[in-house]
Amino acid sequence: MSKVDTPRAETKAVARPSRAGVLRRQLQQFLAFASLVVLMAFFSIANANFLTWSNISGILLSTAVIGILALGTTFVIITGGIDLSLGTGMTLASVMTGVFLVNFGLPLIVGVIGGILTGALMGMINGFNVAVLKIPPFIATLAMMLIAQGLALVISGAAPIYFSAVPGFTDIAMGSLIPGTRLPTAVLILFALTATAAVILGKSILGRYTFSIGSNEEATSISGINVRKWKILIYTLSGMFTGIAGVVIASRLNSAQPALGLGYELQAIAAVVIGGTSLQGGKGSVIGTIIGALIMGVLTNGLRIMSIPQEWQTVVVGVVILVAVYTDILRRGKGA
Amino acid sequence: MSDQLLNIEGVSKSFPGVQALSDVHLDLTAGEVHALVGENGAGKSTLMKVLAGIYEADSGSVSLDGRPVRIDGPLAAQALGISIIHQELFLMPDLTIAENIYIGREKRKGFGLFTDDKDLNRRATELFDRLGISLDPRTKVGSLVVAQQQVVEIAKALSFSARVLIMDEPTAALTASETEVLFGIIRDLKEQGTGIIYISHRMEELKAISDRITVLRDGAYIATLNTAETDLRQVISLMVGRQISTATRPAGTSGDRPTVLRVEGLTTKGLLSDVSFELRQGEILGFAGLMGAGRTEVARAICGADRPDSGDIFVHGEKVHIDDPSDAARLGIGYLSEDRKRFGLMLDQDVNFNIIISSLTEYTNGLGIVRDEQGRATSRRLVESMKIKTPSIRQRTKNLSGGNQQKIVISKWLAKDCEILIFDEPTRGIDVGAKEEIYELLNRLADQGKSIIMISSELPEVLRLAHRIVVMSEGHVTGVLDNSDADQEIVMDYATRSGVHGGIGG
Structure with missing residues (x-):
């Protein structure tokens, strides 16, 4: 007897139903979710303080910003692209929010929308550079990362902008909409955006084209879809999420910190990858991304509670990324 | 038989849910071109992969020169003198022709740190002279047209001095004159005693080059025929298992x-x-x-x-x-490319996704949400009217045969009403x-x-x-x-x- 289950097998077995494929996709999400549960079980046994309401809500709060960034960039990654300007783009958005609200004294809602639009504009420029000028996403967004970082410092004069004089601003992230739960609004924003992103990716025409471009960009174009236009839209959408993350982090810190942000993009990309989205494009899910972000949040928090030094926490996150991606390769393995 | 080179007897191979080969026979004598024909999915590729050591047969035996051999990997196949020219090209575009042909077998110099390019090019030139190929071995493969790349691939396979050469649709990308060059090479190889298994869909070629023809259908051995005594219509009907009507031509013009x-x-x-x-x-x-x-x-x-x-x-x-x-x-205006996999299909996506991708806006409401039920109805209708063989519209297109994939690309444009x-x-x-x-x-x-x-x-x-x-x-x-x-x-x-x-x- 010999090897079983080779790729060709499926080719020939046209008569078989395709449930295996559907199941496999569900399995992928299930595995990510199971790892999250196992991690949480491990930490709750290791430390009694882990599974407390205040700690869980703390994890959710610390996941919110990375999670929002990761949600947006999931779309970009499914097209086969990458966005390195997430972190500093978020910073520029929060600085601009500060400029609108503190320096210009504009109404709260206008400042918030301005911050979000700053992110969207950067996304749009990224999209234009990638889709029209055909600059590889890695380079285009690397450049944008530097531009955003520099602009954030220039505009703020390299000093934090404080929102103390803006009434209600901290409530955006730190308020509590549901009475009695002490669940920060930032977490609710994360949940709402998760639902929105899931609908856009799973149900909307933009989501469908995102998968199509990632699966085969040339074929998508020949199929009569204006790939340039849709890519710009996808990067703009991702930029909006970056803008929202900028507002949320500013509200949470009650200040726009121009030196912050670098490195957030890598954590967001890590969350997306742990969630099973393929950097090759064409595959991925919003639920996966949010589970990936939570795994990172739980891991960081759990290790901290267990008094593992910060330096080692970083090492562990690196190893987790390797393990997550390798398991994914094994799972789709020969069949892919 | 004294000059019997290769003998495949009773080879079977199954994959989960499908019997890819059952009790297949094939024998090859030295200096023979033995054509292997069958529809896609008939088991030709599986049989070749067994010979190449990529798959291991469940049962049956392969013998070379009358001695049973075990082919447990591509290297074993190579060592036995079995070489395969694949349908797809496996070349590195940024390396030269000579580098591609001898990759992994370069003569080293300078303490083994450097490759001896002169030696490489000389060997390639000698090989090309022997084969009657007029290409400069120092050319980068990426700058060659597909047909020339195919020639390089063939030269590479021949550089192993194979005794059994398997050619999988070698002329698929060649012009008529290039095909003639290839046939010249094949005839030379025959004279040198090389046995060739030749897979092709082109019936005229079988008549031109093969000595015998073996037909497979649905993984089973059907018949082996002497080419000289065989009407090709007979081969086709054995392949498809039914009679093909004589070709008709369209009446009149469209003035x-x-x-x-x-x-x-x-x-x-x-x-x-x-x-x-x-x-x-x-x-x-x-x-x-x-x-x-x-x-x-x-x-x-x-x-x-x-x-x-x-x-x-x-x-x-x-x-x-x-x-x-x-x-x-x-x-x-809808375009269906010759390269379906590159320009036609999203292979990782399912049948439904591919059929409605061009007409998606028609099933989308004002908020940009796709009404999946309507799209699926269109897909089901087209799968039925185009007779696309698929277990369901949720099947990934990469699991379908070439003909069915082509029908999906056509359906995509029909859904758009081009x-x-x-x-x-x-x-x-x-x-x-x-x-x-x-x-x-x-x-x-x-x-x-x-x-x-x-x-x-x-x-x-x-x-x-x-x-x-x-x-x-x-x-x-x-x-x-x-x-x-x-x-x-x-x-x-x-x-x-x-x-x-x-x-x-x-």
Whole structure:
């Protein structure tokens, strides 16, 4: 007897139903979710303080910003692209929010929308550079990362902008909409955006084209879809999420910190990858991304509670990324 | 038998849910070309992979020179002198021809740190001289056209001094003259005593080159025939398991029908020069010509994939600007590339996704949400009417056969309700039975009033289907013929007429 289950097998077995494929996709999400549960079980046994309401809500709060960034960039990654300007783009958005609200004294809602639009504009420029000028996403967004970082410092004069004089601003992230739960609004924003992103990716025409471009960009174009236009839209959408993350982090810190942000993009990309989205494009899910972000949040928090030094926490996150991606390769393995 | 080289006996191989090979026999004598034929999925590739050591057979035996051998990996196959020329190219475009051929076997110098390029090129030149190939081994493979790359692939396989050579559709990308060169090489190899297993869909080639023909169907051995005593129609009917009707040709031309598409003076420097023609409603307009004649370039210009330097395109008499395939799609022009996997399908996505991708806006509400139920209804309707063989519309397209994949690409444009369809080599890599279905389909679409441009390198196919034939050579239109005025010789005559200016690429 010999090897079983080779790729060709499926080719020939046209008569078989395709449930295996559907199941496999569900399995992928299930595995990510199971790892999250196992991690949480491990930490709750290791430390009694882990599974407390205040700690869980703390994890959710610390996941919110990375999670929002990761949600947006999931779309970009499914097209086969990458966005390195997430972190500093978020910073520029929060600085601009500060400029609108503190320096210009504009109404709260206008400042918030301005911050979000700053992110969207950067996304749009990224999209234009990638889709029209055909600059590889890695380079285009690397450049944008530097531009955003520099602009954030220039505009703020390299000093934090404080929102103390803006009434209600901290409530955006730190308020509590549901009475009695002490669940920060930032977490609710994360949940709402998760639902929105899931609908856009799973149900909307933009989501469908995102998968199509990632699966085969040339074929998508020949199929009569204006790939340039849709890519710009996808990067703009991702930029909006970056803008929202900028507002949320500013509200949470009650200040726009121009030196912050670098490195957030890598954590967001890590969350997306742990969630099973393929950097090759064409595959991925919003639920996966949010589970990936939570795994990172739980891991960081759990290790901290267990008094593992910060330096080692970083090492562990690196190893987790390797393990997550390798398991994914094994799972789709020969069949892919 | 004293000169028996290779003997395959009772080989079976199953994969979960499918019996890929059952009790297959094949014997090969030294100096013989043994053709292996069968529809896609008949088990040819599986059998070849068993010989190549990629798969291990469940039962049965393979013997070489009368001694049973165990082929447990590609290296073992190579050591036994079994070499395979794959259908797909496995070459590194940034390396030279010589580097590609001898990769991993380079002579080293300077403490083994450097490759001896002189030695490499000398060996390659010797090999090419022996094979009668006129290519400079120092050329980068990426700068070669596909046919030349194929030649390199063949040379590479031969450089292993194989005793058993397996060729999987070696002529798929070759022109007639290149095919002749290959056949010359094959005849030389025969004389040297090499046994060749030759897989091809092209019946004429079997007559020209093979000594015996073995037919497989649905993984089972059907028959082995002596080529000289065999009518090829018989081979085809053994392959498909039924009788194929004699080819008919379309009656009459499409004279007084309204013109749907008119192309005037299409020019792209180095590729196309002053290409003009018109396409009438409900006709199949064949495009004949040799490889590199510019037929695909015309198609790509019309569908917006490439932008020509000059020239006008008129749809229903109105001048149109096509800067992007989305413009062409809006005008009702659909393009089906010869390279389905690259330009036609999202292979990782399912049948439904692929069928409705072009017409998605029709199932989308004001908020941009796709009404999946409507899309799926369209997919189901097309899967049924196009007779696409798939367990469900949720099946990933990469798991379907070439013929069914082609039908999915056609369905995509029918879902969009395109009235102009451009087929570029619609039956390439599709087995005989499925070809018949595609032919019927093209005729049916034309009868329904669709206007079709069909580019094909197979002249019998063009003559059988096209109402009129545009012949191209070196970027020029050298002739436009009514079907009744055309036969293979006349078309080839136009196709080999030199264009006015030389220097036409690819």
